Amino acid sequence: KRQPKDQPADRLALARWLTSPNHPLTARVAVNRYWQMIFGTGLVRTAEDFGSQGEWPSHQALLDTLAVRFREDGWDLRALLKAMVMSDTYRQRSEISRQILEADPQNRLLARAPRTRLPAELVRDNALAISGQLNPQIGGPSVYPEQPDGLWRQVSHFGYGAFTAQAYYPDAGKNTLRRSMYTFWKRTSPPPSLSIFDAPTRETCTVRRLQTNTPLQALVLLNDPQYLKAAGSLAHRMTTEGGNTSKSRISYAFRLATARLPHTQELEVLTAAYEREKARFTADPEAARSLLLESGNTGDSKELAALTMIASTILNLNETITKQ
Numbered sequence: 001k002r003q004p005k006d007q008p009a010d011r012l013a014l015a016r017w018l019t020s021p022n023h024p025l026t027a028r029v030a031v032n033r034y035w036q037m038i039f040g041t042g043l044v045r046t047a048e049d050f051g052s053q054g055e056w057p058s059h060q061a062l063l064d065t066l067a068v069r070f071r072e073d074g075w076d077l078r079a080l081l082k083a084m085v086m087s088d089t090y091r092q093r094s095e096i097s098r099q100i101l102e103a104d105p106q107n108r109l110l111a112r113a114p115r116t117r118l119p120a121e122l123v124r125d126n127a128l129a130i131s132g133q134l135n136p137q138i139g140g141p142s143v144y145p146e147q148p149d150g151l152w153r154q155v156s157h158f159g160y161g162a163f164t165a166q167a168y169y170p171d172a173g174k175n176t177l178r179r180s181m182y183t184f185w186k187r188t189s190p191p192p193s194l195s196i197f198d199a200p201t202r203e204t205c206t207v208r209r210l211q212t213n214t215p216l217q218a219l220v221l222l223n224d225p226q227y228l229k230a231a232g233s234l235a236h237r238m239t240t241e242g243g244n245t246s247k248s249r250i251s252y253a254f255r256l257a258t259a260r261l262p263h264t265q266e267l268e269v270l271t272a273a274y275e276r277e278k279a280r281f282t283a284d285p286e287a288a289r290s291l292l293l294e295s296g297n298t299g300d301s302k303e304l305a306a307l308t309m310i311a312s313t314i315l316n317l318n319e320t321i322t323k324q
Contacts (some may be wrong), residue, residue, distance in 0.1 A: 019075070027067035031080065035066075040116035040323075041106070048207035058108045090114075094324040114125065115324040117211055119267065120197035121180035123321050124226065128177055130315065131233035131257050135177040142184035143175040144168065146225045147191060155188045172290050176226075193224050221316040225294070231312035232295025236308050246274050246307075253311055257320045270310055277306035 002113065007013055011118045018026045029050060035304065036042035046054040059064045059093045059183035070080050082092060094115040104111055119127060128134035168186075183191055188203050196216050200206035220226050234253055242252030250270045254262040262270065281288035282303040292298060294309050 017311065019071070022236065024064075024071075026068060027071045027075075028063060031063060031070055032064045033207070034080060035063075038081070038090065038321075039110075039114040041108075041114075042208075044317055046208075060112070065163075097222075099278050110279070113324070115322060117197075117213075117322050119209065120194040120199035123194065123197050124180050125222075126316050127221075127227055128232040129318075130253075131230040133177045133233045134179070134225075135174045137174075137178060139181070143178050143182050144171045145176045146170045147193075151192070152186055154188055155186070192290065193226065194219050196220050216286060218316060220320070222312060227315060228294055228312065229296040231315055232242050232292065232297045232308050234311035234315065235295070235304055235307035236297060238311065239304060247271055249307060250274065250310060250314075253314050257314045257317065270313070273313065274306050274310050277309045281305045 017023055018290055027080055028254055029047075029146050032042040032050075036047050044050060044057045066080070066083070069083070070076070073079050089110050091112075092113040093313050094113040096112050097187035100111050103109075107114070117123075125134060126233050147168050147170065150167075152166065180194065183194070185191070185202055186200055190199060195201070196214070197220070198209055198211055201208065234256070237256075239247040242315060247267060251267060254266070254270070256262075281291075285300050285302070288302050289300040291305050291308060292300065297304060297308070
């Protein structure tokens, strides 16, 4: 539709055109991206390309219906997301039979609930929330969580300190525990713990992230100082909020991480691991002190050190970092 001659060609005119009923692409793109965020894959798989080179919608009528409803509801994002997560499609179980796997391995027919790993930022935020460390402050300047020493120096231009950051200086205190969206990014040197979980470099716009599965991800969850301190904080919660027995404490942490109680076999495995760790730290008190110091606790309690190892194991579970 052509713009009236008496209407100025400004940003307001562009906004009106983008949200006009005669321009359905904006609503369709928005709905598809939020569907991708919730279900892992968009109704149009190529969320970055709605043109002739993109993939055809798997459920075109559904995409059109949601787009029209989104526009007619006044672009109410909360209503759109609520409709998606309250749908029977989203509330299915993620279990899959052999027949469905053979017929629809990519779940394009939506025969089961989505089962996807959390985005890189949410993997970290989830660990902080489970451990009770997450700082919920909203807004403010970027923060500097812990990173490997000297990381920025590999990509900095020495001698031009007035124009570019030369060295990374981590924050202290609650600033290091803020949500990952507030983490400062050096475009040519993104936070390694986020990059390993497939966060883009931000040198170019990325609409659809590809997910990988590598041993480095498990190593980050087990050894990165941020996750080690999260394990220490979770172990402290286990001792103060989880009851007086090892089984009740392990069950409490497991429920915090996975939103369910452990099955009998799972609890037996974790309890046996706790007893082994406790025996190891009893024989080596210095190892217990070192672990507690690195994880943000003090003393040489062999029980707390053993619980820290179990907390780290729970935070590393596939079920903890996977939406299912």
